[in-house]
Amino acid sequence: MAQEEPEAGASGPAKVSAxxxxxxxxxxxxxxxxxxxxxxxxxxxxxxxxxxxAGILTEAGYTERPWRTLTALSGVxxxxxxxxxxxxTGTSFGAIESALASTDTIxxxxxSIVGAGIVALAASIAGGSVTDAGPAA
Amino acid sequence: MxxxxxALTVLMGVFLVGVVTLVSRMENLRAYTPLVSGDAGYGDSTxxxxxxxxxxxxxxxxxxxDIGILYGIxxxxxxxxxxxxxxxxxxxxxxxxxxxxxxxxxYNGLLTSHGITMLFLFGTPIIAAFSNYFIPxxxxxxxxxxxRINGIAFWLLPPAALLIWAGFFLDPLTGGAVGAAETSxxxxxPLSAEQANxxxxxxxxxxxxxxxxxxxxxxxxxxxxxxxxxxxxxWANLDIFSWTILTQSALILFAFPLLGSxxxxxxxxxxxxxxFFAVDGGSPILWQHLFWFFGHPEVYILVLPPMGLxxxxxxxxxxxxxxxxxxxxxxxxxxxxxSFGVWAHHMFSSGIDPRIRASFMAVSLAIAIPxxxxxxxxxxxxxxxxxxxxxxxxxxxxxxxNFVIGxxxxxxxxxIPIDLVLHDxxxxxxxxxxxxxxxxxxAGFGAIYYWFPIVTGKMYQKRLxxxxxxxxxxxxxxxxxxxxxxxxxxxxxxxxTYEFNGLIAPLAQVTTLHQVxxxxxxIIMLGQLIWVWNLTQSYLEGPVVEDEDPWNxxxxxxxxxxxxxxGEQLDTTDEDTPALAADGSGEPSDD
Ligand code: HEM
Ligand SMILES: [Cu+2]
Numbered sequence: 228m229a230q231e232e233p234e235a236g237a238s239g240p241a242k243v244s245a246x247x248x249x250x251x252x253x254x255x256x257x258x259x260x261x262x263x264x265x266x267x268x269x270x271x272x273x274x275x276x277x278x279x280x281a282g283i284l285t286e287a288g289y290t291e292r293p294w295r296t297l298t299a300l301s302g303v304x305x306x307x308x309x310x311x312x313x314x315x316t317g318t319s320f321g322a323i324e325s326a327l328a329s330t331d332t333i334x335x336x337x338x339s340i341v342g343a344g345i346v347a348l349a350a351s352i353a354g355g356s357v358t359d360a361g362p363a364a
Numbered sequence: 365m366x367x368x369x370x371a372l373t374v375l376m377g378v379f380l381v382g383v384v385t386l387v388s389r390m391e392n393l394r395a396y397t398p399l400v401s402g403d404a405g406y407g408d409s410t411x412x413x414x415x416x417x418x419x420x421x422x423x424x425x426x427x428x429x430d431i432g433i434l435y436g437i438x439x440x441x442x443x444x445x446x447x448x449x450x451x452x453x454x455x456x457x458x459x460x461x462x463x464x465x466x467x468x469x470x471y472n473g474l475l476t477s478h479g480i481t482m483l484f485l486f487g488t489p490i491i492a493a494f495s496n497y498f499i500p501x502x503x504x505x506x507x508x509x510x511x512r513i514n515g516i517a518f519w520l521l522p523p524a525a526l527l528i529w530a531g532f533f534l535d536p537l538t539g540g541a542v543g544a545a546e547t548s549x550x551x552x553x554p555l556s557a558e559q560a561n562x563x564x565x566x567x568x569x570x571x572x573x574x575x576x577x578x579x580x581x582x583x584x585x586x587x588x589x590x591x592x593x594x595x596x597x598x599w600a601n602l603d604i605f606s607w608t609i610l611t612q613s614a615l616i617l618f619a620f621p622l623l624g625s626x627x628x629x630x631x632x633x634x635x636x637x638x639x640f641f642a643v644d645g646g647s648p649i650l651w652q653h654l655f656w657f658f659g660h661p662e663v664y665i666l667v668l669p670p671m672g673l674x675x676x677x678x679x680x681x682x683x684x685x686x687x688x689x690x691x692x693x694x695x696x697x698x699x700x701x702x703s704f705g706v707w708a709h710h711m712f713s714s715g716i717d718p719r720i721r722a723s724f725m726a727v728s729l730a731i732a733i734p735x736x737x738x739x740x741x742x743x744x745x746x747x748x749x750x751x752x753x754x755x756x757x758x759x760x761x762x763x764x765x766n767f768v769i770g771x772x773x774x775x776x777x778x779x780i781p782i783d784l785v786l787h788d789x790x791x792x793x794x795x796x797x798x799x800x801x802x803x804x805x806x807a808g809f810g811a812i813y814y815w816f817p818i819v820t821g822k823m824y825q826k827r828l829x830x831x832x833x834x835x836x837x838x839x840x841x842x843x844x845x846x847x848x849x850x851x852x853x854x855x856x857x858x859x860x861t862y863e864f865n866g867l868i869a870p871l872a873q874v875t876t877l878h879q880v881x882x883x884x885x886x887i888i889m890l891g892q893l894i895w896v897w898n899l900t901q902s903y904l905e906g907p908v909v910e911d912e913d914p915w916n917x918x919x920x921x922x923x924x925x926x927x928x929x930x931g932e933q934l935d936t937t938d939e940d941t942p943a944l945a946a947d948g949s950g951e952p953s954d955d
Contacts, residue, residue, distance in 0.1 A: 242427035242507070243416060245390035247515025249383055254576070255523035258569050262635055263562065267369055271376030275383060282387070283512055311636075333636055 246283035253279050257343070264332045266339040273304060273343035278350065297351035301344040308340030390424060426511035431518050432497030433819065435489045436812075438521055440896075442485035443805075445529065449478040451889060453860075454882040460863040460875055471860035473544030477529060480549045480567070482800065483666065484574045485525050490808045491669045492517075492581055495609045497819065499585065501926045502603045504594025509587040513580050520577035527570030531563030542566070548858060550659070553641035553651040557633045565634060572627045575620045582616035585609055603924070604686060607693050608672025611700040615661045615668075618704065623658040626651065649714060656707035664703040667799060668696060670807030671738060674760045677814050678742055681757035682749030683920040688741045695734035695741075702731050712783045721780060728778035735771050739764060750920070755829035759810030762837045766802030770795060773848065788858075791851020797844045801888070806836070809895065816899070817914045818930045822906035828898040835891035843884030846877045853877070910934065 253276030260269030277300040281293035290296055315334045316322040326334045415421050425431060453474050456464040465471050496514065500507055508514045531544030545567040547556040556564060589610050593602070630651070632638040639645025679686045686692060708716060708724040742764050751757065773795040776782050786792065809832070816824050854869045855862060855877075862874060912931030917923040 242430075242511065243390075243421070243424040244426050244512050244515060245387045245424050247426065247512050248423055248519045249387070250516045251519035251523065251573075255520065255527070255569075255573055258573070259527065259566070262565055262569055262631055264635075265369070265372055267373035267376045271373075271380055275380060283516075287512060 244286060246279050246286060249275060249279040250283060261336055264336055269339040270343045274346050277347045294351045294355035297347055301347035304344030305341050308337045311337030426515045428496050428500050428507045431514050432493050434518055435496055436493035439486050439490035439493060442481050446478050446481035446486055449474040454885040456860060457878045458882050460861060462861045468860040469546060472546035476545050476548055480528055487666045487804055488578055494811055498926055499606055499609055501929045502606055503597050505588060505592035508584050509592055510584050513584050517577045517580040520573045524570040524573040527566045530566040550655060553648040554643055557641050568627050568631050572624055575624045578616050579620045582613035585613040604675040604692060605672040608668045608696055611696050612665050612668045615665045615700055619658045619661040626654040652711050656710045660707045661703045664699055666804055670804045673807045673811045674763050677756050677810055678760040679745050680917055680922045681752045681754055682746045684749050687744035691737055692741050695737040698734040702727060709778050712780050713787045725778055725780050732775050739767060755833055756810040756814035758833040759806045763803050763806045766798050770798030770802060786851055788856055789851035790847045790855045790857055793857050794844045794847030794851060802840045817909040820903050821909055822902055823909050824902040824906060825898050828894055832891050832895045836888055839884050839888030839891055843881050846881040850877045
């Protein structure tokens with residue numbers, strides 16, 4: 228395996244990328260997780276999705292490093308998740324806080340999206356400060 | 365519940381670690397050069413090109429030809445699934461009583477799966493297989509404009525299929541708690557909003573993913589055709605297939621996001637307590653408007669590219685240019701525009717305002733005009749031509765013939781008084797199957813045979829291919845003509861049983877016609893078995909094509925760009941590896 232050979236007659240560029248598969252998987256798993264109220268899938272899928280988007284944009288040369296994209300996406304997730312939560316609890320901080328203990332699956336699904344945002348944010352902070360060596364998002 | 369979530373978390377963690385490992389290995393594997401110019405390509409064009417081997421190649425490829433092959437294999441698998449589902453249904457319908465399937469629920473699940481699979485998991489992807497492989501070759505582009513987006517669009521489809529079929533797999537695992545969706549492909553509310561089964565949510569999510577995939581593909585094709593053409597390809601000599609893909613992509617761009625939004629509204633109704641389609645909230649009819657505003661263009665999204673394929677291939681074996689090239693393009697564009705103005709012909713019997721209804725009837729009838737333009741242009745192309753009845757040509761001719769019946773039955777349905785009688789009978793099923801099986805699948809088969817040498821470097825068995833055609837055509841005629849007659853007798857569609865009162869319909873004749881339709885379905889299936897056998901066997905052991913013009917198109921001046929490209933491939937590779945997908949050893953291989 229892992230034998231590389233030049234492709235005859237083709238125009239040159241390396242026509243491989245690991246990211247498309249994971250962008251698709253992340254989106255699929257994240258969507259299923261959120262809608263079906265399977266929180267680990269929701270968080271894992273969304274994190275994978277955000278990471279792969281950051282990775283693919285970097286690979287394609289649209290951005291220099293993946294971390295800013297990741298930060299932006301985590302912001303989107305946090306905002307989106309809060310919107311879902313707030314539709315159920317109202318905007319008072321106390322109500323949101325006490326909803327953390329709730330069994331209302333809609334609130335919990337909102338929190339899972341927020342959670343995905345927080346994990347992605349942590350990853351981007353860690354990634355940005357620790358490494359310029361590892362390419363994985 | 366908590367234990368379940370914990371297990372899922374662990375699983376997810378393991379999975380993510382696996383992803384990180386794999387991606388970092390990939391990064392080492394490839395000579396990767398980030399892009400500096402504004403070109404949205406995939407790296408430095410001076411670097412040597414590399415393809416990893418084996419499975420990794422297929423999981424990571426962003427080469428349009430590989431992705432085309434992936435789409436083709438995917439569509440074939442879906443075709444088999446959808447076909448098997450309908451065979452079970454046909455067997456059930458040989459007798460009026462329910463005595464083969466476990467219950468009517470099973471029938472409904474199969475019905476839903478068959479429709480959605482054939483339209484979204486077979487129809488759209490099989491077209492994408494041809495367009496991904498051949499559009500860049502036909503317009504002289506190196507690849508699609510966004511190769512990575514191309515990859516994402518494909519990889520959304522396998523999870524989409526798994527979700528759409530999930531109910532069938534999960535039913536035994538969950539003891540029936542999650543079952544196959546029983547909504548039919550139209551997912552009419554309130555039925556689809558109130559069915560508690562989580563299998564419906566999974567199916568809606570899968571459908572949503574397939575819509576995202578189609579939309580991404582469409583954007584990619586529009587940009588590719590606009591910006592990546594080689595300098596000598598202009599709008600006046602752009603090939604006819606690319607024109608239909610361009611039009612189709614525009615339709616997708618307007619129609620699919622709407623379906624996506626409607627699906628999200630339905631999911632919100634089901635899971636987040638909204639009331640878009642509730643009887644005492646929004647309106648169940650709203651769903652029908654949203655769905656058919658997408659749904660009618662969808663049928664043209666499915667049929668325009670096959671029309672383009674026939675317009676491309678039929679002249680090759682008629683020995684002359686397509687008659688009225690310009691008018692074929694105009695008719696494509698006209699159909700594209702009109703198809704957004706007819707959605708309510710699916711709702712004539714839902715009680716909408718008669719004046720509005722009449723205007724929808726007028727526009728629906730008007731679509732017959734550009735459709736007829738195409739038909740007459742195909743006939744005129746063959747007229748006095750030097751016709752060679754190869755398998756691709758047979759499928760093209762069958763396509764035109766089937767369009768005559770499929771199209772004319774459509775015109776009848778577009779007339780309100782007739783529709784009010786025939787609506788929701790087997791007549792409708794017969795109408796659209798002449799088109800989806802008799803045209804869309806036929807054009808696909810024709811194109812597969814026509815381009816088989818380019819993609820595999822081998823030649824198929826010609827006798828088997830012709831048998832495939834004749835058996836399929838006979839099967840289509842038997843099956844779907846019986847359905848038209850069933851419709852005239854008043855047999856309603858979507859029923860697992862038909863033990864009705866003899867005063868409503870003559871039960872004996874209905875039973876006979878159902879049996880005829882089932883026999884026809886088995887004939888069709890036999891044809892497809894021959895097809896799968898032929899392609900697999902020829903791919904593995906067929907004679908290697910060494911002639912850059914396997915169809916003798918040069919003689920009649922019909923030699924075109926994709927075969928020129930094929931000729932270049934033959935020149936630059938050594939003799940036994942003519943095309944990219946075959947290496948003579950039978951592996952779907954690497955170089
Ligand atoms: C000449 C053009 C056409 C006309 C005037 C036409 C007209 C109609 C009408 C009026 C109906 C509704 C019948 C009813 O439910 O009572 C219908 C149904 C249908 N048509 Fe066509 N049609 C045409 C072409 C096509 C094409 C090209 C396709 C497929 C590619 C197609 C696929 C369908 C489908 C799938 C349905 C059934 C939808 C359902 O599940 O209810 N039609 N057609
Ligand atoms: Cu329609």
